[in-house]
Amino acid sequence: xxxxxxxxxxxxxxxxxxxxxxxxxxxxxxxxxxxxxxxxxxxxxxxxxxxxxxxxxxxxxxxxxxxxxxxxxxxxxxxxxxxxxxxxxxxxxxxxxxxxx
Amino acid sequence: xxxxxxxxxxxxxxxxxxxxxxxxxxxxxxxxxxxxxxxxxxxxxxxxxxxxxxxxxxxxxxxxxxxxxxxxxxxxxxxxxxxxxxxxxxxxxxxxxxxxxxxxxxxxxxxxxxxxxxxxxxxxxxxxxxxxxxxxxxxxxxxxxxxxxxxxxxxxxxxxxxxxxxxxxxxxxxxx
Numbered sequence: 001x002x003x004x005x006x007x008x009x010x011x012x013x014x015x016x017x018x019x020x021x022x023x024x025x026x027x028x029x030x031x032x033x034x035x036x037x038x039x040x041x042x043x044x045x046x047x048x049x050x051x052x053x054x055x056x057x058x059x060x061x062x063x064x065x066x067x068x069x070x071x072x073x074x075x076x077x078x079x080x081x082x083x084x085x086x087x088x089x090x091x092x093x094x095x096x097x098x099x100x101x
Numbered sequence: 102x103x104x105x106x107x108x109x110x111x112x113x114x115x116x117x118x119x120x121x122x123x124x125x126x127x128x129x130x131x132x133x134x135x136x137x138x139x140x141x142x143x144x145x146x147x148x149x150x151x152x153x154x155x156x157x158x159x160x161x162x163x164x165x166x167x168x169x170x171x172x173x174x175x176x177x178x179x180x181x182x183x184x185x186x187x188x189x190x191x192x193x194x195x196x197x198x199x200x201x202x203x204x205x206x207x208x209x210x211x212x213x214x215x216x217x218x219x220x221x222x223x224x225x226x227x228x229x230x231x232x233x234x235x236x237x238x239x240x241x242x243x244x245x246x247x248x249x250x251x252x253x254x255x256x257x258x259x260x261x262x263x264x265x266x267x268x269x270x271x272x273x274x275x276x277x
Contacts, residue, residue, distance in 0.1 A: 052147040072250025079257035
């Protein structure tokens with residue numbers, strides 16, 4: 001049982017790393033948001049695995065908080081993507097450097 | 102029981118890799134949904150059925166639908182029909198279909214009574230009691246966060262709608 005928890009943590013690390021690569025490599029802002037979602041999921045997976053190791057509900061509660069934070073973040077970020085596409089006609093994050101604060 | 106977990110994790114890693122490598126946003130969303138479903142299977146095997154249900158309902162249901170809405174809104178235009186036609190060939194949905202068929206096989210096996218990875222199941226009742234007991238303050242903070250996200254999305258989206266409504270104005274004035 002402990003061995004499986006260790007493997008779940010390895011899987012969470014791999015998924016988090018894949019999401020990090022996606023954020024660093026991709027320039028389309030929609031794909032960057034998807035990669036951020038992958039990283040949230042990896043963190044939630046680690047929490048749920050830790051909660052299952054001691055059979056306590058705390059890990060699932062942290063997962064619920066992660067989901068609510070992801071919902072708030074996605075709603076605001078997608079509204080920003082719509083604004084960016086409307087003003088710049090492009091989804092390239094390098095094009096947004098013309099905002100200049 | 103271990104083989105179920107390893108199958109689901111292989112599906113999750115392949116689907117996540119395809120999310121990063123894919124160029125079409127809709128295909129990437131398909132693969133991400135498969136990845137979320139495989140994570141839900143892993144949550145179920147870890148004895149967390151409530152987290153698995155939340156993963157399917159909120160993540161794969163609500164948040165991914167938001168993404169689909171925005172992708173569809175951004176693709177509006179004369180070339181959207183051609184793109185719609187090009188989204189349908191079999192090789193596009195064959196990968197996600199294969200991966201989610203593996204998940205379906207696992208689900209059927211678990212439902213026939215072969216499941217469980219030896220973890221004690223934490224029921225939704227315990228989660229709810231802890232959520233509104235010791236974690237009450239954090240729950241209130243999460244509700245405040247959701248409210249602020251709602252207000253922020255409303256503010257940004259309202260500006261978008263007004264700008265779109267005013268956009269055809271000068272064009273109509275210049276045509277006559």
